[in-house]
Amino acid sequence: MAAASCTYSPISRRYPSILTPSMAQRHLKTTYDLSFRVPNNRSPLPALSMRQESAVLEVTPGSWNPSILKSETPVLVEFYTSWCEPCQMVHKLLDEIASDYPGQLERVEVNVEQEPRVAEEYGIKAVPIVVLFKNGEKRESVVGTMPKDFFVAAIERVLAS
Numbered sequence: 001m002a003a004a005s006c007t008y009s010p011i012s013r014r015y016p017s018i019l020t021p022s023m024a025q026r027h028l029k030t031t032y033d034l035s036f037r038v039p040n041n042r043s044p045l046p047a048l049s050m051r052q053e054s055a056v057l058e059v060t061p062g063s064w065n066p067s068i069l070k071s072e073t074p075v076l077v078e079f080y081t082s083w084c085e086p087c088q089m090v091h092k093l094l095d096e097i098a099s100d101y102p103g104q105l106e107r108v109e110v111n112v113e114q115e116p117r118v119a120e121e122y123g124i125k126a127v128p129i130v131v132l133f134k135n136g137e138k139r140e141s142v143v144g145t146m147p148k149d150f151f152v153a154a155i156e157r158v159l160a161s
Contacts, residue, residue, distance in 0.1 A: 074139075075105070077108055078094060079128065
């Protein structure tokens with residue numbers, strides 16, 4: 001099963017305005033051979049939307065060690081960018097999943113555009129990616145938009161270890 005993800009690169013980080021809806025449409029058409037039907041000559045792609053406010057803790061390099069590496073509770077780290085549609089889908093899915101693990105799992109997020117050092121340190125090349133840590137060690141990761149079962153299985157493996 002192919003997972004949807006957004007390529008994260010220094011170009012898109014430094015020049016986000018370069019990615020226009022028409023460029024994204026051409027990329028999707030050539031990469032995935034998708035056919036778009038455009039009624040009334042309107043753009044088939046909606047305006048790139050920003051991520052909604054979240055109650056999830058946003059991690060910075062300064063809060064990385066106490067929040068993730070020194071946490072006694074397993075931590076789910078969501079790497080994302082604000083313009084990535086698959087990231088928004090995964091975020092909503094993780095909101096749903098997190099409610100099933102109160103007190104068993106901490107959840108934090110890292111915007112790779114704002115915190116490139118953290119992304120580089122963990123080799124994040126595409127988003128969304130979800131990384132699970134336990135006792136300060138990286139244990140599991142899920143790349144791209146995957147079904148809920150993939151995320152739940154990874155969480156269960158980390159909690160059982």
